[in-house]
Amino acid sequence: MKSLEELKAIRERMQGQVGVRSADSSDTRVVVGMATCGIASGARPVLNTLVSEVNEKKLENVTVTQTGCIGLCQFEPIVEVFEPGQEKVTYIKVNPEKAKEIVEKHLIKGQKVEEYMLHKGAEHKGYADFVKFDEK
Amino acid sequence: MYRAHVLVCGGTGCTSSGSAKIIDRLHEELKKNDLTNEVAVVKTGCHGLCAEGPVMVIYPEAVFYSRVSEEDVPEIVSEHLLKGRIVKRLVYREAVSENGIESLNDTVFYKKQTRIALRNCGVINPESIDEYIGTGGYEALGKVLTTMTPDDVIQTITDSGLRGRGGAGFPTGLKWKFASGNRGNVQKYVCCNADEGDPGAFMDRSVLEGDPHVVLEAMAIAGYAIGADQGYIYVRAEYPIAVERLRIAIGQAREYGLLGKNIFGTDFSFDIDLRLGAGAFVCGEETALMTSIEGNRGEPRPRPPFPAVKGLFQSPTILNNVETWANIPRIILNGPEWFASMGTAKSKGTKVFALGGKINNTGLVEIPMGTTLRTVIEEIGGGIPNGKKFKAAQTGGPSGGCIPAEHFDIPIDYDNLLSIGSMMGSGGLIVMDEDTCMVDIAKFFLQFTVDESCGKCTPCRVGTKRLLEMLEKITDGRATMDDLDKLEELCYYIKENAQCGLGQTAPNPVLSTLRYFRDEYVEHVVNKRCPAGVCKKLVTYKIDPEKCRGCTLCSRNCPVNAINGEAKQPHVIDLAKCIKCGTCIEKCRFDAVYID
Numbered sequence A: 001m002k003s004l005e006e007l008k009a010i011r012e013r014m015q016g017q018v019g020v021r022s023a024d025s026s027d028t029r030v031v032v033g034m035a036t037c038g039i040a041s042g043a044r045p046v047l048n049t050l051v052s053e054v055n056e057k058k059l060e061n062v063t064v065t066q067t068g069c070i071g072l073c074q075f076e077p078i079v080e081v082f083e084p085g086q087e088k089v090t091y092i093k094v095n096p097e098k099a100k101e102i103v104e105k106h107l108i109k110g111q112k113v114e115e116y117m118l119h120k121g122a123e124h125k126g127y128a129d130f131v132k133f134d135e136k
Numbered sequence B: 001m002y003r004a005h006v007l008v009c010g011g012t013g014c015t016s017s018g019s020a021k022i023i024d025r026l027h028e029e030l031k032k033n034d035l036t037n038e039v040a041v042v043k044t045g046c047h048g049l050c051a052e053g054p055v056m057v058i059y060p061e062a063v064f065y066s067r068v069s070e071e072d073v074p075e076i077v078s079e080h081l082l083k084g085r086i087v088k089r090l091v092y093r094e095a096v097s098e099n100g101i102e103s104l105n106d107t108v109f110y111k112k113q114t115r116i117a118l119r120n121c122g123v124i125n126p127e128s129i130d131e132y133i134g135t136g137g138y139e140a141l142g143k144v145l146t147t148m149t150p151d152d153v154i155q156t157i158t159d160s161g162l163r164g165r166g167g168a169g170f171p172t173g174l175k176w177k178f179a180s181g182n183r184g185n186v187q188k189y190v191c192c193n194a195d196e197g198d199p200g201a202f203m204d205r206s207v208l209e210g211d212p213h214v215v216l217e218a219m220a221i222a223g224y225a226i227g228a229d230q231g232y233i234y235v236r237a238e239y240p241i242a243v244e245r246l247r248i249a250i251g252q253a254r255e256y257g258l259l260g261k262n263i264f265g266t267d268f269s270f271d272i273d274l275r276l277g278a279g280a281f282v283c284g285e286e287t288a289l290m291t292s293i294e295g296n297r298g299e300p301r302p303r304p305p306f307p308a309v310k311g312l313f314q315s316p317t318i319l320n321n322v323e324t325w326a327n328i329p330r331i332i333l334n335g336p337e338w339f340a341s342m343g344t345a346k347s348k349g350t351k352v353f354a355l356g357g358k359i360n361n362t363g364l365v366e367i368p369m370g371t372t373l374r375t376v377i378e379e380i381g382g383g384i385p386n387g388k389k390f391k392a393a394q395t396g397g398p399s400g401g402c403i404p405a406e407h408f409d410i411p412i413d414y415d416n417l418l419s420i421g422s423m424m425g426s427g428g429l430i431v432m433d434e435d436t437c438m439v440d441i442a443k444f445f446l447q448f449t450v451d452e453s454c455g456k457c458t459p460c461r462v463g464t465k466r467l468l469e470m471l472e473k474i475t476d477g478r479a480t481m482d483d484l485d486k487l488e489e490l491c492y493y494i495k496e497n498a499q500c501g502l503g504q505t506a507p508n509p510v511l512s513t514l515r516y517f518r519d520e521y522v523e524h525v526v527n528k529r530c531p532a533g534v535c536k537k538l539v540t541y542k543i544d545p546e547k548c549r550g551c552t553l554c555s556r557n558c559p560v561n562a563i564n565g566e567a568k569q570p571h572v573i574d575l576a577k578c579i580k581c582g583t584c585i586e587k588c589r590f591d592a593v594y595i596d
């Protein structure tokens, strides 16, 4: 190690790795529905895209996680964004391209991508336990 | 890029309960489910909740699974990792509440803790220098070498108020200062005390197993501060996992040039070597430790001269405890004010304790100085099993003393513990309930000191042996009140005349139990009774004829056939034959056997 820059480079490369291992309640959480219905409709590539985009763009206060069935199977893949102190935003029928856009616009610039959003007032019944956990 | 991280504890506790097999199975199942590129498996150091092992934490949700078995792995993979459904039945019981499942950091066990020394334990892979760097590792060393003078470093450590975590609580900055003169002109050494000999203590082991690089980084910082180019870590050979991880860490640090010549392109050079100890308690004493590193029999020598003046190989040397080291990089990065903002007036920061004895959550906890014993035992520790009553807690191991219930609310720090006749020690905290006999406890620790005394000086070698004999006389019911006075007198004599800390502190367990539980001693001496029913010679086992149903269970199980009686008739114990093993009490379902 001949310079601080070298150290910094390693740190940045690793931060996405080890940074995931904290459950800070001030973080923005991006949750992907990954039940059978979600997986069947293509939630896994969406999840993986979100994870790598968030890491690439070095969004340190964002965690991407998965949950079970969100209860709106016809709209899967579903991505929900929880920001501290704000109402949850639900994106539906997401694909990897849309996921990239959500990261770019919503997570980086703070602009919700209205066209992919589930309109307000939709029922959220059957929401998995995880959400309770999430809201804590 | 991994979307989920499965952290499996590879500390000594979880390894012995089978965590290696769990890791193998995880890899297998992830492969089956085609998840190897999405989910990382990380073997970490200790998470602290050793009683609940093997433990596993899955991020990003921070779900804490306890007592996981190999057979549970397929379900965890297919449910949690594939479908995102938490496997409720495996979640650590205290993380399951009415509101669902709490994340790890919200459980009482973790919520009341502040993790500085243990911050990476259970979070990073200790065998990966990159992961350590990913959490800010070696940045403090970089900062020190490129922006601070050696005196700045010492001043920072002094201002933080950090005191040694190895027992005596000597101010760390001051110790470094004493060794800092004449930099560059004399050979000096930096040593790490990883001998950890207190029975029941495993704080240092956990740091070494979970975060070995933090010790290396801190020692290099100290090397720069005092002008030393060589360090030694003295670690007991009974810690094979710790030794192995230190070896790996030193190798990686050398490879990265974080140990060796011209670190960060500066003209500072520093290297570290391991020295294995054979596990004698006295070798944890600083002068004995250095004598042992030199290759001689580990015996203490008189001080002064202090090691800061004449230590290892007659050169100025600083020696610090593993946990002390683990605090250094954070103090450099976050500043001395940050550290000094935690704790009490004269004890700053946090302290790691190994909770053991009669407590629900045995394991490792790190709490801010000034936390009360009540918080540690009732909240973090989850209370005492089977609804028993708290009687006392022992801190400081064989050099310390007990803290009785009347001091349950005393804020734990160096000075408070000393004022009530105990001491901080290295951090063993053994909880005792109403079934514990305090004379027996004193005897236990004295037995330990008698075994571990190096024999160099008479007050310790002979004195502790005599103390032990006196305690045996008491627990055998042969003592008189006169003996109690002699016992106390001998304690003070040894304290004043032994050469090293081992002998000087050996009487503490006796003195403190005498101070708080004198009645119990008197009861043994005068009434030949052991109130807790522990001292075998003083108890008799009896069967209550009113309660006995004559089921014969006890007589069939008694190893010496001391119990007689016809079926369906009250049984009787033949006291001449009875060896007081307690089997009958355990076996009887009608509560008919009692201790008199």
Ligand SMILES: Cc1cc2nc3c(=O)[nH]c(=O)nc-3n(C[C@H](O)[C@H](O)[C@H](O)COP(=O)(O)O)c2cc1C
Pocket (backbone or CB within 6 Å): B163, B164, B165, B166, B167, B168, B169, B170, B193, B194, B195, B196, B197, B198, B281, B282, B283, B284, B285, B286, B287, B319, B320, B321, B322, B324, B325, B426, B500, B501, B502
């Ligand atoms: C008998 C005896 C055993 C000791 N064992 C240890 C030990 O296992 N680990 C330790 O760090 N300090 C131990 N010490 C304290 C050391 O002598 C020394 O004070 C300490 O390592 C200094 O480091 P610190 O200032 O960082 O606490 C022991 C002292 C005595 C008298």
Ligand code: SF4
Pocket (backbone or CB within 6 Å): B282, B300, B452, B453, B454, B455, B456, B457, B458, B460, B461, B498, B499, B500, B501, B502, B503, B504
């Ligand atoms: S006090 Fe005990 S351990 Fe210390 S030098 Fe004397 S005999 Fe050895």
Ligand code: SF4
Pocket (backbone or CB within 6 Å): B543, B547, B548, B549, B550, B551, B552, B553, B554, B555, B570, B571, B587, B588, B589, B590, B591, B592, B593
């Ligand atoms: S086990 Fe209990 S009830 Fe049965 S014979 Fe012994 S004392 Fe009596």
